[in-house]
Amino acid sequence: MNEAAFDIQPVNRFGGSNTTIRRPKEIACFSYDQQRRFSLGDSSIAYYYPPSLPADLNIGFDTFQKLNDAADEHLDALLDTIVAMEKETGKKCETDIVTWRGMMTKILTAPFDMMNGFEMNATCYQGTIFIEENNTYKNRQKELQKNQRMPPGMASQELMMYWGYKFEVLSVLHKTWDECTRAEIEGRQNEVVNNSAQYCSVVKTGMGNVRMVLGGEVDAVWDCKPDRKDDPINWVELKTSAEIRSDRDMIKYERKLLKFWAQSFLLGVPKIIVGFRDQQGIVHRLEELETASIPGKVKKVGRGTWDGNICINFAAEFMEWLKQVIQGDGVWRIRKLEKSHVIQVYKVEESGHGDILSSAFKTWRESLVGNDCTMDGV
Structure with missing residues (x-):
């Protein structure tokens, strides 16, 4: 099948019974440092510590060390981490989907995000679908956003983006609080903001019959990572809002x-x-949200603009459908146009895997062919 389409509307057909969800469990991690150098492990992990309020998010904008992410990093870091894990465990990571958390976020929110579009590249290799963002599309969208004219009195897109990174710097420590000096805790306002450093968690999860391995950045941990690998990790996501x-x-x-x-x-x-x-970028208050309680609050006390259950059921059904569409050799494009209620999937390369899979990953996986090694439960 070289071309297919999946209708998002009507979304109410995805209501009703809940799809089975596999609780995300970290199976590996990797880090980028401030020079964007990759390393396995948690060297860039950060620890949450509340910022002093009021907090001025404008300070340091002129010294912002912004990551230039125009280059296409593909899935390389995620695949390198999977290879290292397979070498360590001696077991192949068997799953249906491998992708970045950002790609799954776009799919999960699609039923209630009609305005935005997306483009992804996908390929099937050894029974697994690997999905990456289409870098050309990403760069084009960033340029359009950068040139967007803001209403009078509103900050620029660049400055508002900086506010988010500044808030992260003001809200984390690079060591546990008991290892930090008072000067380190109180000096966060003067820290140069650099958004190259990241801690990335690699989790196994799933929806319905679709097993997934996702990689994504995590802002901070509430306390510290538990010693037992099976214990949940108290991660914290940091956000700003008007x-x-x-x-x-x-x-x-x-x-x-x-x-x-x-x-x-x-x-x-x-x-x-x-x-x-x-509107001036000064944070006056903080609010803690429990992730699991957000859909219920939106449904009961909010305006009901979205339904988490519909999102999950939709994503599970779409990914199950995608498994039937993307099979065999070649590269596919997964596309949703802005203001569209259809996700299109079509073949853009008849053979090979494009640049989605690194040569190191393919070489490693080909060396496993014939070996009976699977990772249980992934």
């Missing part, structure tokens, strides 16, 4: 909560800390 002053603001915030929830739900992040800021 103060809510009207019904319109409330609807806007509720729609933001859809993405907040989806991102955290997919990696098993139990808590989200939201810093509410004014």
Whole structure:
């Protein structure tokens, strides 16, 4: 099948019974340092420690060391981490889907995010579908967003993006609090903001009959990672949002909560800390949200702009359908146009796997052919 389409609407057909969900469990991790150098392990892990309020998110904008992410990193870091894990365990990671958390967020939120589009590349290899973002599309969208004219009195897109990174710097420590000096804790306001460093969690999870391995950045841990690998990790996601002053603001915030929830739900992040800021970029208050409770609150006390159950059922059904469409050799494009209610899947390369899979990953996997080695439960 070289071309197929999946209708998002009507979304109410995805209501009803709950899809079985496999709780995300971390199976590996990797880090980027401030020079964007990759390493296995948790060297870039951060620890949550509340910022002092009020917090001015504008400070340091002129010294912002912004990551240039125009280059296509594909799935390389995620695949390198999977290879290292397989070498360590002696078992092959058997799963249906391998992708970044960001790609699954776009799919999970699609039923209630009609305005935005996306483009992804996908290929099937050894029975697993590997999905990456289409880098050309990503860069084009970033350029459009950068050039977007803001209403009078509103900060630029660049500055508002910086506010988010600044809030993260003000809210984390690079060691546990008992290992930090008072000067380190109180000096976070003067720290140069660099968004190259990241801790990335690799989790096994699943929806319905679809097993997934997802990689994604985690902002911080509430306390510390448990010694027992089977114990859940108290991750924290850090977000900023404008103060809510009207019904319109409330609807806007509720729609933001859809993405907040989806991102955290997919990696098993139990808590989200939201810093509410004014139009000048000053955070005056914090709010702690339990990820699992967000859909219920939106349904019961919000404006009901989205339904988490529908999102999960939709994603499970779409991914099950995708498994039937993307088979055999070649590269596919997964595309949703802006304001469209259809996800298109079509073949763009008849053979090979494009650049989605690194040569190192393919070489390693080919060396396993014939070996009876599978990782249980992934």
